[in-house]
Amino acid sequence: MTRGERLFIGGRWVAPELGHYEVIDPATEEVVGLAPEASREQVYAAAAAAREAVDGWSRTAPEERARILARTAEIIRDRAGPYAELARAESGATTTTARGMQVAVGAARFDRYARGALEPVEEPLPPQINEAGPMGRAGVLGALAVRRPVGVVTCITSYNNPWGNPAGKIAPALAMGNTVVVKPAPQDPLSVFRLAEALAEAGAPPGVVNVVTGSRPEVGEAAVEAPDVDMVSFTGSTAVGRAIAEACGRGMKRQLMELGGKGAALVFDDADLAAAVTGIGTTFSFYSGQICTAPTRVLAQRGVYERLVEGLARYAGALKVGDPRARDTVVGPVISAAHRDRVEAYVALGRKEGARLVTGGERPAPDRGWYVAPTLFADCTPGMRVVREEIFGPVVSVLPFDDEEEGIALADDSEYGLIDYVWSGDVARAFRVAGRLRAGGVGINTVGRNMEAPFGGFKQSGVGRDVGSYALRAYSELQSLVWPG
Secondary structure, eight states: OOBBOOOETTEEOOOTTTOOOEETTTTTOEEEEEOOOOHHHHHHHHHHHHHHHHHHHHHHHHHHHHHHHHHHHHHHHTTTTHHHHHHHHHOOOOHHHIIIIIIIHHHHHHHHHHTTTOOOEEEEEEEEEEOOBBTBBSSEEEEEEEEEEEEEEEEEEOOTTTHHHHHHHHHHHHHHEEEEEEEOOOOOOOOHHHHHHHHHTTTTTTTEEEEOOOHHHHHHHHHHHTTTOOOOEESSSSSHHHHHHHHHHHHHEEEEOOOOOEEEEEOOSSSSSHHHHHHHHHHHHSSGGEEEEEEEEEEEEEEHHHHEEEHHHHHTTTTTTTTTTTTOOOOOSSOOOHHHHHHHHHHHHHHTTTTTTOOOSSOOOOOOSSSOOOOOEESOOOOOOHHHHHHSSSEEEEEEEOOOHHHHHHHHHEEEEEEEHHHHEEEHHHHHHHHHHHHSEESSOOOOOOOTTBOOEETTTEEOSSSHHHHHHHHHHHEEEEEEE
């Protein structure tokens, strides 16, 4: 019999008041485990436990916070094998991705913010000379800007990385002296319970980390609306982000939002096409396109348009789709049957809209599991929904452009603005174009990430920035200290 998980509230494992729901392996459609269905009252209790713990944790020496975070990273690495297997089973990621991009990234983020806990929080400001007046005698005023903890942070995480995404919220929040209520995505929450166990074993005091789960929207709503919550950090869809922002606005709660994306990849005539194909091909090969930073909207200058389409078609055709446990599998399933149906509906829509289906479009062979074939559309136009809307699957749309100005205009013709990409052999042009794109990040001849660079979106792709030291700022409030010199 599969063991049902318990909620983690105030340092205790608590039975859920509303029972459990099944977590399903997207590759086999078998039950991986039973996740708790928290009641609204239990979510509020988790926030209250975090509130009770915040004073003590915020006054804990930074060195002690650093020790606990570093120890958590060690525990995760020591158990990387079973943790990765759990992540693979509940998320559908390939074994390589579960090990290298989920569990390993989770450990790395705890290591990074163990160091982050020791970063200075004070910024000295220039002294100010004041003339005598109604506010007092003439004098010199010194000042400091000091980062303080926000308080209780609700962390609502995405399903596409059940280790890296929660770790990227929890670790910097704790490093800054906040306490957290974690509400994982309902599709794959089990890994977060293992993360909570690791933190408790590493010495995190009761109430510093709390985990509540549920398949119903009410659980997330309660985690946002709980009176004891000061800030919400959310990764997910723009539609849900808007609802959270409205709730936060009513309570004047701080927000950090990493939302949807429809990354534009501008490929100029002088680009290294092999590099561009490999980079854009990550939409097919990395977690079945379920990633907000994917370059799904390809803008190809006419001189390389057909060659780029041919290269992407060959790339997609060479990828093995199937059991994510197999060593040679590159494309595993998407997260659920409902999401597979959604992606397939977009593929049907693209054909109806008049896009040319170059490859994909048919359901892959496995009898069980929720698979979508890597799909490539060419001859698209800017108004097509497959071009404008986030599909969150292994689907790439290609549009032609003539000159630099048209390429930039097409790239910015989107409500999203998370990460765009530019491929060009003219580095000066690549940087010039990047500077004109309305996106929170631009990859120049790469889809790689620098994990100290600020991450977040323009327009409908989010509010705020995290990663590196920017995450420490995101999970803090600024306080000014002024004194006579």
